[in-house]
Amino acid sequence: MSELSPSLPQTAFGVIPDFCKDLRAVILALIGRSGVLLDANRGFIELLPPETPATRLLDIRDLFVLPRFDQLAGKRAGRQGTVLYQGMINLGDPAGDVVSLRAQVTELDDDLLLVAEHDIARLRQLNDRLQQLNHELLEQKRELSRLARQLEDHRSRGEAALRDRDALLDLLSSDRHQPH
Numbered sequence: 001m002s003e004l005s006p007s008l009p010q011t012a013f014g015v016i017p018d019f020c021k022d023l024r025a026v027i028l029a030l031i032g033r034s035g036v037l038l039d040a041n042r043g044f045i046e047l048l049p050p051e052t053p054a055t056r057l058l059d060i061r062d063l064f065v066l067p068r069f070d071q072l073a074g075k076r077a078g079r080q081g082t083v084l085y086q087g088m089i090n091l092g093d094p095a096g097d098v099v100s101l102r103a104q105v106t107e108l109d110d111d112l113l114l115v116a117e118h119d120i121a122r123l124r125q126l127n128d129r130l131q132q133l134n135h136e137l138l139e140q141k142r143e144l145s146r147l148a149r150q151l152e153d154h155r156s157r158g159e160a161a162l163r164d165r166d167a168l169l170d171l172l173s174s175d176r177h178q179p180h
Contacts, residue, residue: 016041025117027047028115034059037058038111047063047099049093064090065091072112083104084112
């Protein structure tokens with residue numbers, strides 16, 4: 001197992017350099033044509049579903065949504081280092097979370113080397129939107145707090161008005177029952 005994380009699978013080849021093992025914005029994975037994960041960095045491992053067991057023979061074929069893994073594994077270039085695919089890859093659970101990555105799949109011996117990156121511009125957009133929503137939420141909390149204080153003030157005034165009314169009715173009632 002890797003020293004970085006107990007969830008990293010046992011690697012057969014150790015192709016991914018140690019200085020890349022802890023990267024998260026860059027995704028690196030060496031995958032056998034059978035779909036077995038041979039080596040990966042933290043960025044790839046964090047894309048795996050949380051319940052994924054850390055085993056030596058982790059089959060990740062189902063992680064490839066588009067293009068499907070069999071489409072990538074079926075390509076052959078015959079030359080070491082030939083790019084088999086370049087473009088967007090969607091990884092994840094088709095029924096759940098899917099992540100789109102800019103990727104390149106290269107033939108490395110008889111295996112596939114996946115090199116991908118998160119769309120940093122999109123992440124920035126999402127972060128900006130999240131900050132905007134947090135600001136709006138804070139403003140709404142302030143408004144809600146102001147309205148709660150106002151409601152409490154109105155409730156107090158209403159209770160005071162009811163007490164005054166009851167006192168006036170008691171006074172009128174006692175005046176009516178007294179002889180003049």
